[in-house]
Amino acid sequence: MSAEMDALVASATEKLAALEAALHGLQQVRGRFTTEDGAVGVEVNSDGALVGLSLSEAVTALPPAEVGQLIIWACRQAAEHAGTQRSKVVATLNESFVPLGQEPGTTKAGGPDSA
Template sequence: MYETMDELEDAVRRRLYRMRDLGDDMAAIRVRETSPDGVVTVEVDGNGKLLDLEFSEAISRLAPSDFEKTLVDTAMAAARQAFAQRGELIEAFNEEMRR
């Protein structure tokens, strides 16, 4: 497959750099999602970890159960988007590695 040791080293080095790039790209994922009523805004990273949470003044008009549902639904929507972005990065990486 590789005619010289230099070619092999170059191929390994390129893959290593590409793996580092993938890690950097995944670490850079940030998704903000706002509830349809604009009451809750959530920001998550590529692992779905909560990074930021904002509430509008309208939060005071929600019943506790409505607040809980709005918060959870909004956080789940943000996490789904983050996981989708992460999946796209991994699929692109895997496709590159097959070549």
């Protein structure tokens, strides 16, 4: 019985460590994008929220609506980069929860919820 309990505790500890690593990884995710001309630079977090914005002197020569569109476009690009990073963190977490002996993306036939 002690060996079973030790294995259960070890498994729970490993899963907790994987969850903590994922949380830390998600907190570190940042998407950055700067327009080719360097006029607009943005940084977003893992949720896609804008956390940094830099505008060069060049934006003063542009109409405000165009500057706004550049900022939105740059944010979208940065959010895509952040989303890719976030997906990698979540994939790593998911892999840590795959039962031993089972390949990721497969399921065992005949389980209680199988048809």
